[in-house]
Amino acid sequence: xxxxxxxxxxxxxxxxxxxxxxxxxxxxxxxxxxxxxxxxxxxxxxxxxxxxxxxxxxxxxxxxxxxxxxxxxxxxxxxxxxxxxxxxxxxxxxxxxxxxxxxxxxxxxxxxxxxxxxxxxxxxxxxxxxxxxxxxxxxxxxxxxxxxxxxxxxxxxxxxxxxxxxxxxxxxxxxxxxxxxxxxxxxxxxxxxxxxxxxxxxxxxxxxxxxxxxxxxxxxxxxxxxxxxxxxxxxxxxxxxxxxxxxxxxxxxxxxxxxxxxxxxxxxxxxxxxxxxxxxxxxxxxxxxxxxxxxxxxxxxxxxxxxxxxxxxxxxxxxxxxxxxxxxxxxxxxxxxxxxxxxxxxxxxxxxx
Amino acid sequence: xxxxxxxxxxxxxxxxxxxxxxxxxxxxxxxxxxxxxxxxxxxxxxxxxxxxxxxxxxxxxxxxxxxxxxxxxxxxxxxxxxxxxxxxxxxxxxxxxxxxxxxxxxxxxxxxxxxxxxxxxxxxxxxxxxxxxxxxxxxxxxxxxxxxxxxxxxxxxxxxxxxxxxxxxxxxxxxxxxxxxxxxxxxxxxxxxxxxxxxxxxxxxxxxxxxxxxxxxxxxxxxx
Numbered sequence: 001x002x003x004x005x006x007x008x009x010x011x012x013x014x015x016x017x018x019x020x021x022x023x024x025x026x027x028x029x030x031x032x033x034x035x036x037x038x039x040x041x042x043x044x045x046x047x048x049x050x051x052x053x054x055x056x057x058x059x060x061x062x063x064x065x066x067x068x069x070x071x072x073x074x075x076x077x078x079x080x081x082x083x084x085x086x087x088x089x090x091x092x093x094x095x096x097x098x099x100x101x102x103x104x105x106x107x108x109x110x111x112x113x114x115x116x117x118x119x120x121x122x123x124x125x126x127x128x129x130x131x132x133x134x135x136x137x138x139x140x141x142x143x144x145x146x147x148x149x150x151x152x153x154x155x156x157x158x159x160x161x162x163x164x165x166x167x168x169x170x171x172x173x174x175x176x177x178x179x180x181x182x183x184x185x186x187x188x189x190x191x192x193x194x195x196x197x198x199x200x201x202x203x204x205x206x207x208x209x210x211x212x213x214x215x216x217x218x219x220x221x222x223x224x225x226x227x228x229x230x231x232x233x234x235x236x237x238x239x240x241x242x243x244x245x246x247x248x249x250x251x252x253x254x255x256x257x258x259x260x261x262x263x264x265x266x267x268x269x270x271x272x273x274x275x276x277x278x279x280x281x282x283x284x285x286x287x288x289x290x291x292x293x294x295x296x297x298x299x300x301x302x303x304x305x306x307x308x309x310x311x312x313x314x315x316x317x318x319x320x321x322x323x324x325x326x327x328x329x330x331x332x333x334x335x336x337x338x339x340x341x342x343x344x345x346x347x348x349x350x351x352x353x
Numbered sequence: 354x355x356x357x358x359x360x361x362x363x364x365x366x367x368x369x370x371x372x373x374x375x376x377x378x379x380x381x382x383x384x385x386x387x388x389x390x391x392x393x394x395x396x397x398x399x400x401x402x403x404x405x406x407x408x409x410x411x412x413x414x415x416x417x418x419x420x421x422x423x424x425x426x427x428x429x430x431x432x433x434x435x436x437x438x439x440x441x442x443x444x445x446x447x448x449x450x451x452x453x454x455x456x457x458x459x460x461x462x463x464x465x466x467x468x469x470x471x472x473x474x475x476x477x478x479x480x481x482x483x484x485x486x487x488x489x490x491x492x493x494x495x496x497x498x499x500x501x502x503x504x505x506x507x508x509x510x511x512x513x514x515x516x517x518x519x520x521x522x523x524x525x526x527x528x529x530x531x532x533x534x535x536x537x538x539x540x541x542x543x544x545x546x547x548x549x550x551x552x553x554x555x556x557x558x559x560x561x562x563x564x565x566x567x568x569x570x571x572x573x574x575x576x577x
Contacts, residue, residue, distance in 0.1 A: 062478050091480035102475035105570045106493040115489065116479040149571035167479070 008203045009075035009093065009170035011038040011061055016070035018056050030056040031227045034070070038220070040170075043197050043204040045218035045235070047211060047250055053227040054207040058173050061205060062094040063087050074171060092120055095164030099176035101156040103148040109159050110135060110144045116166045134162040138192065154185035161192060165200070172196070174206035178213060190217050211254035215239065215315055223247045236315050240285040241345055257281075257309050257322040259349070267350040271329060276353045278332040279308070283345040284321035294325065297338055303331045326352065358541060361528060366548055368442045369524035372514045375446050377507050380453025385499075387413070387454065388461025389487055399473065399483050413455040421513050424448055425520050445522030449513055453506060460502030464495040497568035504560025508553050515549070525549055 018031040031053045038044045048054040059065040060072045060079065067080045074090055082090055095116075103112050110131050117127045135144050138158040148156055157177060164172055174193070178186040194217050197204050208214065214221045214235055222232040223246055230244040242248045252258055259267065259279070267279060284291065294305050310323035327335055329351055336346045387409065393399040394406040419427070425448040432447040433439045468491055476486045492499070515526020525545050533542025 064474060064477060088480035088482070091478060094478070096475070096478040098471060098475065100471055102469070102471040104472060104490060104494060106496065106567070107569075115476070118489065119476070119479050119481045119485050147569040149569060173478075 008040040008201050010040040010073075011171065011203065011205060012071075012073040013037075013057070013060075014071045014073070016057075016060065016067045016072055018053075018060070018065060019068050029227055031067075034224075034227075034229055036222055036229055036232060038203060038205055040203050041197075041201050042220050043194070043206070043218045044220040044222065045214035046205070046207045046222045046224055047209065047214055048207070048224035048246075049209060052224045054224050055175065057224070058175055058205065058207045061171065061173055062091050062096060092116070092167045093169050094171045094173060095167065095169040096173040096175065097157065097160040097164050097177045099179050101148070101153075101160045101180075103156055103159055103163075105148055108145050108147055109140055109151070112148070112159055113162045113166055116163060120167055130166065134166060137165070138162040152185070153181050154188055157181065157185075157189050158192065161189070161196070165196065169202060171203045171205065174204060176208060177206065179208070179210070186213070187216075193217060211250045215254055215313075219316065223250065236285075236318055236320070239315050240283050240320050257311050257324055259324060260308055263308060263326070263352060266352050268353070269350050271351050272353045274353060276329045276351045277306070277326040278329040278351055279324065279326045279349045280332070280336065281347040281349055282323045282325060282339060283347075284312070284319075284323070285345065286318060286320075286343075291342070293339060293342060293344060294323070296342075297335060301331070301334060301338060303327055303335050305335075324349070358532075361532075362525075362541075362544060362548070365523060365525045365528040365545075366552075369511065369514050369526075369552070372442055372445055372449055372517070372522065372524055373507060373510045376449035376453050376510055376514075377503070379446070379450040380457045380506065380510075381503065383450075384454045384457030385461050388458040389465055389491065391458060391462040392465035393483070393487070393491070399486060413458055416451065416455040417459070421448070421452055422516050424452060425517060429520065440521035442523045445514070445517035445520065445524075448517065448520075449510055452513055453510055456509065457503065457506050460506060461495070461499055464498035464502055465491050467498060468494045497564045497570070500560060500564040500567060504557060504564070507556050507560070511549065511552055511556070 013034050013036045016031055016034045017029065019027045019029045021027055034053075034057065046054045046057060056065055060067055061074060063079045063082060071081075072079045074094060077090055079087070079090055104115065107115065113131045113134050114127050117130060122130070135141050138161055140155060140158055140162070143151060143155060148159065151159070160177070172193075177193075178189050181189060190213065193204060193206075196202065197217075206213070206218065218235050220233070221235045221238050222229050223238070223244060224230070225244070225246045231238060231242065231247045238247060239251065242251055258264075263279065271278075282293075284293070294307070297303055297305060304327065306326045308324040308326060310321065312319060312321040314320070332348070336348075339346050390400070391406060391409060391413070394402040396403040416424075425445075428448055428451060429439045432444050435447050436444040438444050472490050472494060473486060476490045481489070514522070514524050515529070518524065518527030518530055525548060529542050529545035532538045533545060
């Protein structure tokens with residue numbers, strides 16, 4: 001799979017709504033007024049809890065679900081309006097991988113990868129060459145004639161990926177593709193997806209409930225909650241300055257920066273009258289990520305700072321740091337103003353008496 | 354036991370095998386598509402046709418509720434129209450097939466329903482037509498269950514074939530009744546029963562062997 005004749009396609013959600021009729025009557029909105037553009041060639045993550053509507057969004061891109069209002073476009077084609085042969089043609093441009101792999105137990109690795117090509121009506125000889133290439137790309141040549149039952153979870157997902165790429169799609173949809181895998185296998189699968197995005201240039205839209213997945217491969221992220229997009233942007237921007245509480249709660253799990261238990265139990269939102277400590281989250285981004293700002297704060301203003309928790313990590317190639325500190329509440333305003341002036345982001349988490 | 358009786362037993366075994374084989378074949382020919390259709394035509398399924406599904410389902414149930422011996426007698430005019438006669442081994446194939454079709458259809462329907470919905474979704478996402486999904490996904494994935502179902506059907510048909518003696522069908526059951534019971538020859542009855550037992554055992558073993566061969570899923574109890 002070196003030569004790739006198809007260009008990546010963008011995905012556009014235009015004020016999309018989807019409601020279901022409950023079996024007992026009544027209507028449930030799975031998605032309400034969602035607008036989102038997924039740029040061609042990017043890896044975009046949609047993150048949300050189960051039932052938030054992310055799966056519905058993903059399944060609209062290949063017409064497994066139809067919007068009840070608004071439009072979903074793949075390139076310039078309206079998926080929701082397409083029917084029959086037209087829809088099937090669009091679907092061949094959109095590969096999909098699944099949490100539970102969805103491989104045919106009755107077919108070998110090669111035969112599973114061949115399935116979409118058989119469906120598209122490709123000649124048997126051509127299928128054979130294509131499948132050999134794909135099996136190599138996902139490093140499963142030794143397992144080509146094995147059945148899925150004989151493979152590990154990671155190998156099964158690699159078969160799923162090869163199968164999704166078989167028809168040389170412009171878009172790859174990933175439905176919680178790593179949620180059933182252990183952390184190490186997850187990394188292997190994610191880096192394979194990254195390679196595919198880079199080598200073939202196709203657009204990847206993935207849904208997940210793990211911020212770590214977004215951090216590791218997505219250049220853009222949208223956070224969905226109760227069927228609405230509550231925050232969207234580049235992964236870096238969302239990580240350093242999350243706006244919505246849902247985003248923050250997803251982030252707290254992944255940045256590894258949480259308050260120690262002895263503080264968490266005592267912390268209050270209201271500033272007490274008596275002497276107290278102010279607990280602040282300081283986010284270092286870009287070129288400031290590695291500056292010794294807290295040492296400078298103490299030197300310039302004489303404010304002493306306790307470090308409670310912290311970590312420095314990378315999103316893409318950009319470093320960003322997250323520190324939880326406490327300092328004398330009376331000096332809080334002064335300290336935060338100083339830090340912000342130096343390009344850091346601060347957020348008051350509460351007070352400890 | 355005289356040479357004459359042995360010949361009769363051989364002939365009767367051949368007749369039973371003939372009736373069962375042809376009715377299984379015809380039963381599958383009609384029962385398989387009917388079963389597939391019943392499985393995928395409910396509301397919201399691949400080929401949603403809820404009304405037709407209901408009507409066919411009722412028809413299948415009605416046929417299956419009629420005791421076989423009554424079915425044989427009730428459809429004599431139909432049998433005569435199809436086979437040209439209502440008496441004899443070939444004529445017996447008609448009621449056997451009529452009984453086999455709904456039975457096999459239900460077995461196939463259950464087997465198809467057991468196929469993981471995720472596979473159908475994956476195939477739809479690939480741009481497969483409903484017919485391609487049936488041919489390339491549903492039937493191959495259900496094949497181990499279908500094979501076991503057909504084994505069950507063949508065993509039942511061996512049992513049914515013993516009853517068609519009532520309308521002049523021949524075969525082992527007929528021989529057992531005419532010689533073993535009516536002419537007081539318990540040894541003939543015993544041999545007939547032994548042959549039937551051996552036949553059923555053979556069919557069951559062969560069916561299970563084939564089902565195991567086509568089953569590529571992980572053994573139950575480990576892996577997924």
